[in-house]
Amino acid sequence: MTTENMWGAASGMLTRLLHVVDRSVLREITDRLAPYRLSQPQAVTVCYLHDHADEDVYQRTLERELGLSNPTVAAMVKSLIANDVVYRIRSKTDRRYYRLKLTPHGEELYEPARDVLTSVSRKYEEMLEPDEVAELMRLLGKLYPHPTEKEVEASQQS
Numbered sequence: 001m002t003t004e005n006m007w008g009a010a011s012g013m014l015t016r017l018l019h020v021v022d023r024s025v026l027r028e029i030t031d032r033l034a035p036y037r038l039s040q041p042q043a044v045t046v047c048y049l050h051d052h053a054d055e056d057v058y059q060r061t062l063e064r065e066l067g068l069s070n071p072t073v074a075a076m077v078k079s080l081i082a083n084d085v086v087y088r089i090r091s092k093t094d095r096r097y098y099r100l101k102l103t104p105h106g107e108e109l110y111e112p113a114r115d116v117l118t119s120v121s122r123k124y125e126e127m128l129e130p131d132e133v134a135e136l137m138r139l140l141g142k143l144y145p146h147p148t149e150k151e152v153e154a155s156q157q158s
Contacts, residue, residue: 025120032116036109037083041066041076043113046085049102050110056091057100067144085109 029040038046044066049057063073077100080086085106088098102110125133 025124028123029116029120032120033113036112036116038085038109038113039076040117041068041072042080042085043109043117045076045080046102046106046109046113047117049086049100050107050114053102058091058097059100060097062100080106 026040029043033040033043036043045062048062048065059070059073059077062068062077063070066073068076077086077088081088083105084103086100087103088100091097091099128136
């Protein structure tokens with residue numbers, strides 16, 4: 001009899017465990033962001049736009065940095081605009097593109113969004129020893145590697 005299970009791993013349920021942990025973290029973040037009417041990707045976007053306020057940030061930038069698809073980011077940006085969190089400015093160099101900036105309301109959401117994201121992250125990091133955090137980051141990096149320089153350059157040119 002084999003120890004293979006429905007998840008495909010003979011030694012355990014790695015994908016299931018990753019999913020359960022992800023859902024637990026996401027549920028906590030979602031609950032804590034609810035008073036601000038932000039989802040987790042929206043909160044990350046608010047923080048990213050705040051932290052890169054002196055740079056040109058486009059929808060494509062968010063797609064690359066957040067690892068989300070074009071339709072997902074397009075819908076999120078549309079929602080953020082409708083909720084007066086983000087506004088668009090047409091690019092001076094290429095009129096097809098719009099830079100994204102935080103509204104004053106969006107700026108007000110930065111600290112609570114950052115606090116939720118960092119405190120939840122800190123909670124999970126504190127469950128591990130510092131060397132375990134470093135090892136987990138190393139292992140997760142192997143499962144979801146960062147794009148190569150060529151991939152980044154290609155995405156910026158398109």
